[in-house]
Amino acid sequence: AVVSTQSTGTVFRLLNYQHVEPGPDRIRASQHTDYGVLTILAQDNVGGLQVKLPGQDWENVSTPQGCLLVNIGDMMQRWSNDSWRSTLHRVVSLSGASKTNNRRQSMAFFVNPGKNVMIECIGDYKKEGEEAKYPAIRAEEYILGKHYSTIPSIMKK
Numbered sequence: 001a002v003v004s005t006q007s008t009g010t011v012f013r014l015l016n017y018q019h020v021e022p023g024p025d026r027i028r029a030s031q032h033t034d035y036g037v038l039t040i041l042a043q044d045n046v047g048g049l050q051v052k053l054p055g056q057d058w059e060n061v062s063t064p065q066g067c068l069l070v071n072i073g074d075m076m077q078r079w080s081n082d083s084w085r086s087t088l089h090r091v092v093s094l095s096g097a098s099k100t101n102n103r104r105q106s107m108a109f110f111v112n113p114g115k116n117v118m119i120e121c122i123g124d125y126k127k128e129g130e131e132a133k134y135p136a137i138r139a140e141e142y143i144l145g146k147h148y149s150t151i152p153s154i155m156k157k
Helices: 074-079 139-149
Strands: 002-004 011-017 026-032 038-043 049-052 069-072 088-093 104-111
Touching: 074 139
Parallel strands: none
Antiparallel strands: 002 011, 011 104, 026 088, 038 069, 038 104, 049 088
16 A cells, blocks of 8 residues: 655555565565655564665664664765765565564655755755765656666666
8 A cells, every 4th residue: 555645755655575485584675775865664573674784794673662663765865965874675584484474564654855856965964175976866857767777678768
């Protein structure tokens, strides 16, 4: 299920990962960063969410009951000139997962700006004499570019 507001591009998604037969860390959602500003995530206790920091191995992420997880997205990284880094993450079926039911459910609230908002370095994040690390781009153009890059047949046209 997806709920969205046209004025901001913010999206709420209910995510359901069906039961899979146990295996050594089977990929359920491939590694990626979130495209928007930030993501607020509520997840069950099945596990499988992993993050990877530069130069480190994949780390399992759990959240205490009643708590939410916040991921920085690509747009925040661009606005902050890399002061705030987008979180590389994936979802796997852990090796020790239940053989009878390892179904995973989560709720993600993807915070995104309106389609015409410019995604460019905010002045306070540039040191004197430093240039922006990314060119300015409209939010809609950035999001569509990220989506299209995942579908090779569209990119060939």
